[in-house]
Amino acid sequence: MASPAPLLVIGGHEDRRDNMEVLRRFVELAGGPEASIAVLTAASSVPERVWDGYRQTFAALGAANCRHIHTPDRAAAEDGALAETVAAADGIFLTGGDQKRLLGSLGGTALERAIHQARAARGACLAGTSAGASAMSALMLAEGQAELRPEKGAISLGAGFALLQGVVIDQHFSERRRLARLLSVVAQNPQLLGIGIDEDTALLISPGESVEVLGEGAVTVLDGHAMSCNIADIGHRSTPEMLGVVLHLLPAGSRHDVDGAPAPLQPLMRVLAGGGSGRL
Amino acid sequence: MASPAPLLVIGGHEDRRDNMEVLRRFVELAGGPEASIAVLTAASSVPERVWDGYRQTFAALGAANCRHIHTPDRAAAEDGALAETVAAADGIFLTGGDQKRLLGSLGGTALERAIHQARAARGACLAGTSAGASAMSALMLAEGQAELRPEKGAISLGAGFALLQGVVIDQHFSERRRLARLLSVVAQNPQLLGIGIDEDTALLISPGESVEVLGEGAVTVLDGHAMSCNIADIGHRSTPEMLGVVLHLLPAGSRHDVDGAPAPLQPLMRVLAGGGSGRL
Numbered sequence: 001m002a003s004p005a006p007l008l009v010i011g012g013h014e015d016r017r018d019n020m021e022v023l024r025r026f027v028e029l030a031g032g033p034e035a036s037i038a039v040l041t042a043a044s045s046v047p048e049r050v051w052d053g054y055r056q057t058f059a060a061l062g063a064a065n066c067r068h069i070h071t072p073d074r075a076a077a078e079d080g081a082l083a084e085t086v087a088a089a090d091g092i093f094l095t096g097g098d099q100k101r102l103l104g105s106l107g108g109t110a111l112e113r114a115i116h117q118a119r120a121a122r123g124a125c126l127a128g129t130s131a132g133a134s135a136m137s138a139l140m141l142a143e144g145q146a147e148l149r150p151e152k153g154a155i156s157l158g159a160g161f162a163l164l165q166g167v168v169i170d171q172h173f174s175e176r177r178r179l180a181r182l183l184s185v186v187a188q189n190p191q192l193l194g195i196g197i198d199e200d201t202a203l204l205i206s207p208g209e210s211v212e213v214l215g216e217g218a219v220t221v222l223d224g225h226a227m228s229c230n231i232a233d234i235g236h237r238s239t240p241e242m243l244g245v246v247l248h249l250l251p252a253g254s255r256h257d258v259d260g261a262p263a264p265l266q267p268l269m270r271v272l273a274g275g276g277s278g279r280l
Numbered sequence: 281m282a283s284p285a286p287l288l289v290i291g292g293h294e295d296r297r298d299n300m301e302v303l304r305r306f307v308e309l310a311g312g313p314e315a316s317i318a319v320l321t322a323a324s325s326v327p328e329r330v331w332d333g334y335r336q337t338f339a340a341l342g343a344a345n346c347r348h349i350h351t352p353d354r355a356a357a358e359d360g361a362l363a364e365t366v367a368a369a370d371g372i373f374l375t376g377g378d379q380k381r382l383l384g385s386l387g388g389t390a391l392e393r394a395i396h397q398a399r400a401a402r403g404a405c406l407a408g409t410s411a412g413a414s415a416m417s418a419l420m421l422a423e424g425q426a427e428l429r430p431e432k433g434a435i436s437l438g439a440g441f442a443l444l445q446g447v448v449i450d451q452h453f454s455e456r457r458r459l460a461r462l463l464s465v466v467a468q469n470p471q472l473l474g475i476g477i478d479e480d481t482a483l484l485i486s487p488g489e490s491v492e493v494l495g496e497g498a499v500t501v502l503d504g505h506a507m508s509c510n511i512a513d514i515g516h517r518s519t520p521e522m523l524g525v526v527l528h529l530l531p532a533g534s535r536h537d538v539d540g541a542p543a544p545l546q547p548l549m550r551v552l553a554g555g556g557s558g559r560l
Contacts, residue, residue, distance in 0.1 A: 148454040149478070149498050150529065174428040177457050183529065198429070218429050218519055222527075228542055239498055239531035244544030247502075247527045249430065249463065251519035262508055264524030 004207035005119040005126065007163060011171040011197030011217065012096055012130030016057045022202045022215045024061055029125040029204075030091025033062040038089040040069045042077070042105040043097030043131040050095045069111070077109035086114035091125045094132025100142055100158065102135050107159060115161065126163060133171045133197060138162035141170055141185060150183035153236045157189070164205075166271040170196045173220060186224040187231045187240045193271055194222035201252060205272050212255040221248040221268055284487035285399040285406065287443060291451040291477030291497065292376055292410030296337045302482045302495045304341055309405040309484075310371025313342040318369040320349045322357070322385040323377030323411040330375045349391070357389035366394035371405045374412025380422055382415050383439060392441060399443070406443060413451045413477060418442035421450055421465060430463040433516045437469070444485075446551040450476045453500060466504040467511045467520045473551055474502035481532060485552050492535040501528040501548055 006029050014022040030037055039054050041047035051068040058066045067085055071077045086092060092115055094102065106112050118124035128136050137160045144155030157168065168185050170178050173196030182194040197203055198217025205211055213219050223246040231240040248265060256262070261269045286309050294302040310317055319334050321327035331348040338346045347365055351357040366372060372395055374382065386392050398404035408416050417440045424435030437448065448465050450458050453476030462474040477483055478497025485491055493499050503526040511520040528545060536542070541549045 149531070174460070179459055180454070226544075228544065240529070241531055241534050242527070242529040243542055245527040245529070247522070247525040249520070249522040249525070251429070251521055254521050262523055264506075264508065 005123045006207070007136065007205040008125060008127035008202050009133045009136060009169060009197060009205065010127060010129035010202040011133065011173060011199050013172070013199035014129055014202070014215065015200050016053070020057065020061060022200065023057060025202070025204065025214055026091060026093065026125065026127045027058065027061045027063045030063070033064070035063060035065060035090040036088065037063055037066045037091040037093060038069050038086045039066055039093045039095065040071070040106070040111070041095045041097070042071045043099060043102035043135070044095055045097060045101070050097070054093065054095065071105050071111065074105060074109060077106050077111040080110065083110040083114040086111055087117045089118050089124055090122070091127070092118060094126070094128035094135060096130030096132060099131040099134040099140055099160070102131055103140065103159060103161070112161060119163070130171045134169050135160050136163045137167050137169050138165050139168060139189070139192060141168050144181050144184060146176055146178045146181045148180060149239045150180050150187050150242070151237050151239055152188070152231055152234055154184045155181060155188070157185070164272070166191070167193045167195050170194070172199055174198045174217060179220070182220070182222055183242065183245070186222045186245060187229050187242055190224040190227060190229065193268060196220040207274050208258060209273065210255060210257045211269060211273050213250045213252050215252050218249055218251040221250065223248070223267055225267060285403045286487070287416065287485040288405060288407035288482050289413045289416060289449060289477060289485065290407060290409035290482040291413065291453060291479050293452070293479035294409055294482070294495065295480050296333070300337065300341060302480065303337060305482070305484065305494055306371060306373065306405065306407045307338065307341045307343045310343070313344070315343060315345060315370035316368065317343055317346045317371040317373060318349050318366045319346055319373045319375065320351070320386070320391070321375045321377070322351045323379060323382035323415070324375055325377060325381070330377070334373065334375065351385050351391060354385060354389060357386050357391040360390065363390040363394040366391055367397045369398050369404055370402070371407065372398060374406070374408035374415060376410030376412055379411040379414040379420055379440070380438065382411055383420065383441075387439060395441065410451045414449050415440050416443045417447050417449050418445050419448060419469070419472060421448050424461050424464060426456055426458050426461045428460060429519045430460050430467055430522070431517050431519055432468070432511055432514055434464045435461060435468070437465070444552070446471070447473045447475050450474070452479055454478045454497060459500070462500070462502055463522065463525070466502045466525060467509050467522055470504040470507060470509065473548060476500040487554050488538060489553065490535060490537045491549060491553050493530045493532050495532050498529055498531040501530065502526070503528070503547055505547060
């Protein structure tokens with residue numbers, strides 16, 4: 001059994017021209033220049049173009065051993081040879097696109113099982129950006145307009161890859177003004193922590209160890225565990241009253257260890273980084 | 281001594297064509313059609329135009345006894361007759377514009393004293409919209425870009441009319457995406473509650489009694505009393521880490537009495553509506 005596999009949850013539009021901090025860290029976590037990296041483009045409607053971009057970026061970062069895992073349909077996602085490649089990878093990268101397309105292609109297939117296998121058996125690092133980030137949780141933010149205010153019925157969840165439990169992830173968070181949308185998630189699902197990740201920003205989760213923010217922006221966390229909310233009593237598309245939502249803002253550079261995290265952050269640390277709880 | 285005077289804090293762009301819920305309530309609180317209403321346009325660079333608009337609106341609401349308090353300079357704001365008109369008013373309305381212009385014209389003048397006098401001695405209702413809302417607090421949000429993320433040094437406070445203590449008010453809140461700006465205020469001033477009011481929305485504060493939200497949008501409250509924040513240790517224009525900010529969302533229709541308010545809301549109720557603490 002390898003050491004617990006890190007997850008790199010990226011808010012989209014990660015830098016691919018300058019310092020490339022986020023993707024550079026992914027390559028390091030995968031094991032460096034020799035790492036075998038599988039790039040899954042199933043979220044995208046233009047997978048070849050997306051692959052071509054990442055191939056060049058990873059090459060520029062010294063990682064030449066990259067494979068495009070191309071799955072035009074669910075049959076391809078059951079392909080044994082492709083699944084073996086993923087299961088044997090040191091790093092797995094889920095590109096952006098549409099998380100519903102991604103789960104529609106890979107959900108429940110041999111390829112999805114290969115992702116879990118690579119992590120569990122080999123400690124492979126899994127990174128996902130934009131749609132690939134949203135897809136990491138068990139309950140995934142599938143749809144929802146970014147309204148001005150939270151609204152009942154404004155969002156819908158779907159089944160994700162279940163690499164993270166107890167959270168919902170949103171991306172392009174500050175740039176696309178998605179706070180109200182994430183509040184809508186929490187209003188309807190107070191047992192889930194809402195995690196909003198800015199562009200060119202990543203949440204690095206090292207199970208049992210630490211949580212760290214990389215890149216340029218910030219990660220916003222909404223914790224509704226202790227709130228009171230009247231959502232059961234209001235009409236469709238009405239704005240709920242929400243009292244006592246706890247908000248954390250973690251800018252790039254924030255890093256907290258599971259042991260000794262500040263008190264307000266402990267629920268987040270427990271959910272994200274476990275500490276042997278097996279929730280990851 | 282009249283009953284404690286209500287404050288109507290309006291987020292700007294209140295409806296003046298259809299139901300006019302917010303301004304209709306102001307006229308009621310001032311005493312109805314017979315009320316003498318003083319309209320202070322000192323925040324505006326086009327005071328005559330602003331007055332003309334409100335004159336028509338209040339007339340449409342049946343309140344014909346309105347006076348324009350026109351103060352082109354500080355000398356005018358020391359005018360005894362104008363101040364007497366304000367001190368004798370049943371309702372006082374502060375229009376929008378620029379809160380720095382408003383305080384620059386009226387701060388510390390006979391007219392400002394007349395506002396306090398009308399409230400204390402006659403229980404006159406004071407309403408302010410947009411800049412007129414921001415100006416109500418003792419420490420007023422004077423300047424600050426609405427950045428994507430909170431930043432150290434992004435906002436500056438100035439002296440307001442001190443009708444409310446312990447809060448900073450922002451307006452056009454959801455529409456102009458001002459959450460990050462209000463978080464900047466709280467990061468630098470954790471002893472102040474941040475209150476963000478949406479357009480066509482008002483917070484009605486009845487001291488010792490209740491707090492109520494009117495109109496179409498919502499009021500967002502940020503409470504940083506218990507947060508941990510590293511703002512002292514970061515550079516100018518850096519984004520602080522903020523852990524444990526408490527957020528409340530109060531949509532139109534929310535109403536809470538000072539006695540019996542839900543626990544998460546009690547700090548807000550104490551600060552806003554006192555209960556005889558004399559903080560208003």
